[in-house]
Every structure is written in structure tokens, then in C-alpha cells.
Amino acid sequence: MSTIDWIVLFGALALFVCYGVWRGRGERDLTDFLLAGRSLRWPMVALSVMATQASAITFLSTPGQGYVDGLRFVQFYFGLPLAMVVLCVTAIPLYHRLRVFTAYEYLERRFDGKTRSLAAGLFLVQRGLAAGLTIYAPALVLSVILGWDVRWTCALLGGLVVIYTASGGSKAVGHAHFLMFLIIMGTMAVAFVLIVASLPHGVSVGDAAFVAARSGKLNALQLRFDPNDRYNLWSGLIGGFFLQLSYFGTDQSQVGRYLGGRSISESRLGLIFNGLVKVPMQLGILSLGVLIFVFYQFAPPPLFFNPVETSRLAAGPHAAAYHALEGRHGQMLASREEHVRALLAARRAGDAAALAGAERAVDADRQGLADVRKETVDLLRATDPKASTNDTNYIFLTFVLHYLPVGLIGLVFAAVFAASMNSTSAELNALTSTTVVDVYKRLVKGSSDGRHDVWVSRLVTVGWAAFAVGFAEYASRLGSLIEAVNILGSLFYGTILGIFLVAFYLPRVRGTPVFAAAIVAELAVVACFKFSSVSFLWYNLIGCVLVVVVSLVFQVFQRPKREAAVA
Amino acid sequence: MDAHDPPCRPDAPAPSGPPTEEPPPFLGRWSRLYALVILELIGIIALCGWLSRRH
Numbered sequence: 001m002s003t004i005d006w007i008v009l010f011g012a013l014a015l016f017v018c019y020g021v022w023r024g025r026g027e028r029d030l031t032d033f034l035l036a037g038r039s040l041r042w043p044m045v046a047l048s049v050m051a052t053q054a055s056a057i058t059f060l061s062t063p064g065q066g067y068v069d070g071l072r073f074v075q076f077y078f079g080l081p082l083a084m085v086v087l088c089v090t091a092i093p094l095y096h097r098l099r100v101f102t103a104y105e106y107l108e109r110r111f112d113g114k115t116r117s118l119a120a121g122l123f124l125v126q127r128g129l130a131a132g133l134t135i136y137a138p139a140l141v142l143s144v145i146l147g148w149d150v151r152w153t154c155a156l157l158g159g160l161v162v163i164y165t166a167s168g169g170s171k172a173v174g175h176a177h178f179l180m181f182l183i184i185m186g187t188m189a190v191a192f193v194l195i196v197a198s199l200p201h202g203v204s205v206g207d208a209a210f211v212a213a214r215s216g217k218l219n220a221l222q223l224r225f226d227p228n229d230r231y232n233l234w235s236g237l238i239g240g241f242f243l244q245l246s247y248f249g250t251d252q253s254q255v256g257r258y259l260g261g262r263s264i265s266e267s268r269l270g271l272i273f274n275g276l277v278k279v280p281m282q283l284g285i286l287s288l289g290v291l292i293f294v295f296y297q298f299a300p301p302p303l304f305f306n307p308v309e310t311s312r313l314a315a316g317p318h319a320a321a322y323h324a325l326e327g328r329h330g331q332m333l334a335s336r337e338e339h340v341r342a343l344l345a346a347r348r349a350g351d352a353a354a355l356a357g358a359e360r361a362v363d364a365d366r367q368g369l370a371d372v373r374k375e376t377v378d379l380l381r382a383t384d385p386k387a388s389t390n391d392t393n394y395i396f397l398t399f400v401l402h403y404l405p406v407g408l409i410g411l412v413f414a415a416v417f418a419a420s421m422n423s424t425s426a427e428l429n430a431l432t433s434t435t436v437v438d439v440y441k442r443l444v445k446g447s448s449d450g451r452h453d454v455w456v457s458r459l460v461t462v463g464w465a466a467f468a469v470g471f472a473e474y475a476s477r478l479g480s481l482i483e484a485v486n487i488l489g490s491l492f493y494g495t496i497l498g499i500f501l502v503a504f505y506l507p508r509v510r511g512t513p514v515f516a517a518a519i520v521a522e523l524a525v526v527a528c529f530k531f532s533s534v535s536f537l538w539y540n541l542i543g544c545v546l547v548v549v550v551s552l553v554f555q556v557f558q559r560p561k562r563e564a565a566v567a
Numbered sequence: 568m569d570a571h572d573p574p575c576r577p578d579a580p581a582p583s584g585p586p587t588e589e590p591p592p593f594l595g596r597w598s599r600l601y602a603l604v605i606l607e608l609i610g611i612i613a614l615c616g617w618l619s620r621r622h
Contacts, residue, residue: 074615081608085601213621220615233612265589268597275604279611 001401001409008410009417016180016418017163020425023175024168029450033169033457034101034433036260044178045261045270048426050278051177051184052257053247055423056137056416059188062282064392066289070217074286075231076537077279079241083248084275088268090504091249096264101437103255103500110503112511113442118518119496120438123252124431126492128464131427132471133488135161138420139472141397141413144308151473157420158469165425166461169432169454170260173425180418185281187415190408191400192284195291198403200298207344208294214343214359215366217290220283230535239537242544243490246497251489253430292399297340303329304376305391305398313376316383325379329372336365424468431464432457490536491529494543495521501544502551513554514547521546 001009027033040048065073091103100106104123108116139153164172199208212218222232229235248254248271261267303326304310313322339361346354380387400412436457495518502514525543528534534542591600 071615071618078608078612081604085604088597088601209621213618218618218621221612221619223616263589265591269591272591272600272604276607279608283611283615 001413002406004406005410005413008407009414012183012411012414013160013417016176016421017160019179020164020172020176021167024164024172027169027171027454030101030436030453030457032171033454034429034437035256036169036171036174038260039171039262040174040260040266041262042266042269042273044174045258045266046273047181048174048177048257048260049248049254049270049274050281051181051419051422052253052426053274053278053423054181054184054281054419055134056141056420057134057423058282058285059184059416059419060137060141060393060396062285063289063292063396064394066217066286067293067395068289068392070212070215070290071220071283071286072222072231074220074279074283075222075233075236076240077244077282078233078236079238080244080278081275082237082241083244084271086245087249088271091255091500092258092267092271093264094504095255095259096267100259102252102433103250104252104434104438107499107503111514115499115511115515115518116438118515119250119499120434122492122496122522123250123434126488127251127253127427127431128467129471130488131424131431131464131468132474134420134423134427135468136472137393138417140393141416144306144394144397154469154472157417158424158465158472161421161424161428162462162465165428165465166458169457169461170256170429173429174257174260176425177422180422183411184415184418184422187408187411188285188288191404191412192288192291194404194408195288195295195399198295199291203294203298203344207347208291210344210347211294211297211340212290214362215293217293228533228535230537235535235537239535239539239541242497242540243493243537246493246500246540246544247489250496250500251430251493252434253426256430256433257426289396292395295399295403298337299403300330300333302398303372304380305394306388307394307398309380309387309389309391312387313380313383318379318383322376322379325372325376329369332365332368332372336362336369339365424465428461428464428468432461435460435464487529487536490539491525492522492543494525494540494545495547497540498544498547498551502548506548506552509551509555510558513558514551516554517547517549517551520550 031037062073095103095106098106098109102120104116104120107119135154135157136150139150139157142148142153142156143150164176196205196208199205209218222229224232225234226232258267258270261270302310304313310322313319339358343355343358343362346358377389380389397412397416400409404412436453440456440460441453498521499514499518502509502517521543524546525539528539528542529536591597594600594603
């Protein structure tokens with residue numbers, strides 16, 4: 001990167017931290033620190049909710065997924081708008097009416113302390129680990145660019161976030177979200193326009209769409225039902241609905257965002273806005289990856305996008321084989337460019353025979369390139385059995401570094417950092433809320449002084465940041481980061497959602513049956529993960545349904561016992 | 568199972584003066600906003616279907 005890019009990057013980071021600290025001044029009690037004094041208007045709630053979900057992982061992995069796998073990942077989000085509507089009707093009025101700090105507080109009022117503790121515990125485990133992944137993604141970026149140690153990069157990022165999150169709490173987080181998310185979306189929009197402008201002379205957007213379609217990258221909808229297929233309409237609508245319902249309805253990192261709304265209406269409008277904008281936004285980011293794929297039909301992409309791994313390969317015992325593969329790769333790329341141009345020419349001329357011939361040639365090139373890539377991955381493994389063979393997360397940034405103008409490169413990197421800081425700050429704030437309200441305040445009775453509680457919250461925030469940075473060290477072997485986060489969430493979300501659905505809709509079920517059912521459901525979900533090939537989106541449905549059904553069964557068995565005891 | 572569970576409390580104690588529900592600033596009724604969200608989703612799924620058929 002140039003000096004200007006570094007100035008833009010570090011200037012933006014300093015601005016984000018200072019703005020968060022400045023807007024977060026004046027915390028007096030827990031309501032101020034954990035819920036921004038319940039003072040936020042709906043645009044702030046909306047962007048804060050979106051910024052919390054759209055981490056740096058979204059902006060690193062999603063274009064890479066678009067490049068490799070086309071648009072089909074968008075189906076993952078189809079359940080989100082439906083979940084927003086359900087939450088606006090049910091959860092938001094309930095939480096506001098009860099004036100709870102955390103979603104788990106409600107469970108003690110509805111059931112008992114142990115059910116609240118179980119749900120809060122599942123959240124703390126899941127979200128604590130996920131916070132580590134959220135920090136790791138941008139740390140990976142800097143470590144690749146600068147050759148820095150990933151651990152120190154994680155520590156730097158965690159340190160930046162903790163400055164304003166620990167000092168200003170939820171208000172600082174909300175205001176920083178607002179500023180940073182606007183900058184992120186503006187930057188991504190400019191990047192999108194520049195990628196379109198980077199297409200070779202004579203290649204229109206229509207041509208790009210044609211090439212993408214012929215390469216199977218516009219596969220945005222799969223109607224066939226297959227429980228083992230990770231992304232299709234049904235897994236997105238049904239599994240995705242339960243995942244999003246659980247994430248937004250019971251995960252404190254989101255509940256805390258909209259509970260900071262000034263009223264029921266402000267919180268509702270925030271979620272409605274998310275329901276309207278989220279799916280088109282994801283489609284746009286995936287399209288960015290598809291456009292990069294088309295761009296690289298006319299320009300040579302690297303043989304493997306992770307420069308650290310290829311450098312190691314080039315310096316290792318298989319260097320000669322690697323250089324030979326690079327040579328074959330270069331020849332095939334030249335051949336493919338020629339055939340893709342012939343494909344477009346045949347399309348414009350309306351020559352069906354030439355079109356069919358060019359398609360066959362492009363398919364053969366694609367197969368040849370796939371073979372070369374497979375041989376490269378085998379070489380990586382032969383050089384180092386622990387080598388990272390998934391380069392999805394490097395695709396977007398490789399393009400940015402090589403083809404975007406000076407200044408914008410720094411801004412894109414600042415946007416990736418901002419996205420990570422947004423998610424991490426919301427996670428730290430939620431982990432703090434749950435630790436202080438659902439654990440500390442129940443164990444340490446009588447700590448009612450507002451200033452004391454705020455200082456305890458600040459210390460807890462610093463503690464969770466240290467834990468997340470520590471876990472980030474282990475995140476490097478998890479493949480596509482966005483999938484890792486979603487799989488991790490799906491292991492727990494179904495069970496937590498089941499507990500809340502029983503709480504909302506099955507008034508006869510009591511605490512102990514739902515507690516026991518949650519244990520059974522969680523064991524079943526973990527068994528599915530370990531011993532079956534069922535796609536992770538279905539874990540949400542499995543966990544949720546098991547909690548509801550098993551708690552009903554346990555409740556039936558419990559009743560005669562009680563009657564016997566009374567008799 | 569513990570036979571001495573506390574009684575169920577589906578209508579857990581609400582504080583006095585629950586927040587009132589105001590109409591949304593757009594479209595007049597919440598149900599219309601919800602319908603808008605669902606209609607947009609249907610439109611996006613239709614767009615995705617159209618894109619997929621371009622292959």
C-alpha cells in the first residue's frame with residue numbers, strides 16, 4: 001500500500017475510536033452503559049443492528065463466496081425478513097413492556113433461575129467464541145499485508161475496540177456503528193462501481209452477466225429440497241428463518257441493540273429497515289464477487305490467492321513443481337481469455353454454432369484450470385500438511401490491492417476494520433450485559449450503586465476482549481470464516497430459540513421441563529454435528545423443535561407427580 | 568422432574584405504565600409495513616429465480 005493508503009487507514013481508525021469515546025461520555029448507571037439510556041432513534045437502531053450482523057467476515061468472505069460459488073449463498077438470508085416481522089409483533093413489545101436489560105432476564109420471570117442461567121450460559125459460550133472469530137478476520141488481512149504476527153494484530157484490533165466500548169458502553173457502540181456503517185456502505189458502493197468500470201473495453205455489464213451465467217455464477221435460487229444441500233430456497237426460508245429468529249430474538253448482541261430504542265416504534269422500525277435492506281445488500285456483495293470473477297476472465301488471477309502459502313510453496317522442496325504449475329496456469333488463462341472473447345463475439349453475432357463451440361472450449365479451460373488448482377492444493381499439503389488450502393477470504397483483498405486506485409485501497413481496508421470493530425463492540429457489550437445482569441448482579445446482592453455497576457461493566461468488557469483475542473489465535477484453521485461463525489451459531493441457536501418459543505407460546509410448560517428439554521436438544525444437535533451430514537442450517541430447526549416437543553412431553557409426566565405430592 | 572417447580576408465569580409482572588404502541592410514520596399501520604417486507608422478499612426470490620434461469 002502507498003503512504004496515502006496508510007494515512008487513510010490509520011486516520012480512519014483514529015477517527016472511529018475518538019468518535020466512539022466522544023459520543024459515549026456521561027454514563028451514570030447500567031441503563032446508560034448497557035442500553036444507551038433507551039434513547040436511540042430508529043435510524044440509529046437500524047444501522048446498529050445491521051452493523052452488528054455485518055462483520056468484517058461479511059465483507060471478506062462474501063465476495064469470495066460469490067467468486068467461487070456464485071450467488072447461491074444469498075438464499076441463506078431469505079428467512080431474515082420473515083423473522084423481523086415475527087419479532088416486531090412478539091418480542092419487541094414484550095421486552096419493552098418488561099423493561100429488561102437482557103433477553104435472559106425474561107426467562108427467570110417466566111420460568112425460573114436455572115433456565116435463565118442455562119440460556120445465558122449457552123449465549124456466553126457461543127458469543128464469546130464468535131467474538132474471537134470476529135476479531136480474527138481483519139487481523140488476517142493485516143498479517144497478510146504487513147507480514148505481522150496474527151496474534152499481535154488481534155491484540156491491536158481488540159485494543160482499539162475496547163477503548164470506546166469499555167469507556168462509553170452501548171451509547172458509544174451505537175453512535176460508532178452509525179458512522180462506520182455509513183462509511184462501509186459508501187466504500188463498498190464505490191468499489192462496486194469501480195469494478196464495473198474495470199471491465200475490459202468492449203465488455204458491457206450485459207456481457208459480464210452472460211459470462212457469469214454461462215459459468216454457473218448466477219445460481220441464486222435452488223428450488224430442489226435436499227437437507228444435505230447447504231443453500232437452497234427451503235433451507236434458507238425454514239432453517240434460515242429459525243436461525244435469524246433466534247439470532248435477533250434471543251442473542252443479546254442484537255437484543256441489546258434494539259432495546260436501546262427510545263420506544264417500541266423506534267425499535268420496530270429499526271428491525272423493519274433491516275428486513276427490507278439486508279437481503280439486497282447481501283446480493284450486492286455477492287454480485288461484487290461475481291463481477292471480480294468476470295474481471296479475472298480477462299486478467300490473470302494468481303494461481304492461489306493466499307500469498308503466504310504460495311510464498312512458502314515457492315521456497316519449499318516442491319518449488320520446481322509449483323513453477324511448472326504456474327506456467328501451465330498462465331497458458332490456460334490466455335487460452336480461456338481467448339475463448340471467452342470468442343464466446344461474447346458469437347453471442348453478439350447470433351452465431352449458434354460458434355457459440356456452442358466457444359462454450360465447449362471455455363468448459364474445457366475451466367476443467368483444466370480446476371485440475372491445476374487441485375494439483376496446487378495437493379502440493380501445498382505435501383509441503384505442509386497443516387497448510388491453509390482455503391483462499392476464499394483473500395480473493396476480494398487481492399483484487400483491491402492490485403486494481404483499485406490509491407486512497408480507496410486504504411479506505412476499503414478501513415471499512416473492513418470498521419466492520420470488525422462494529423461486530424466486536426456489540427458482542428463485547430452484549431457479553432458484558434449478560435455477565436453483569438445475569439451472573440454478577442445475581443451473585444453479588446446489594447450492588448445497586450450505579451457508578452459501581454458501570455465500573456464493574458467496564459472491567460468485564462476488558463476481560464471479554466482479552467478472552468476473544470486469545471481465542472482468535474485458534475481461528476486460522478476454520479476455512480471460510482462466515483460459514484464457521486454461522487455453524488457455531490447454529491449449534492446453540494435452535495435450543496435457545498426453543499426455550500423462548502415455549503416461554504412465549506406454551507404457558508402451561510414450566511421451568512424444569514423446559515430446562516431438561518433444552519439439555520436433551522443441545523445433546524441431539526451436537527450429535528447431528530458430529531455424526532451426520534445434515535446441513536447446519538437445519539440444526540436450528542432440530543434444536544428448536546426438540547425443545548418444544550420434549551418440554552411438552554416432560555410437562556405431561558410432571559403433572560401426575562405433583563398431583564401425587566399434593567394428595 | 569422436580570414436583571416443586573414454581574407456578575408458571577406466562578404473564579410475568581409488567582411494570583406500571585407499559586409503553587404505548589404508536590402507528591408507524593409510514594403507511595399508517597404496522598400490518599402494511601409488515602406486508603411491504605414480505606412483498607419485497609417475494610420480489611427478491613422472483614429476481615433470484617429469473618437470474619438462475621439465465622444459465
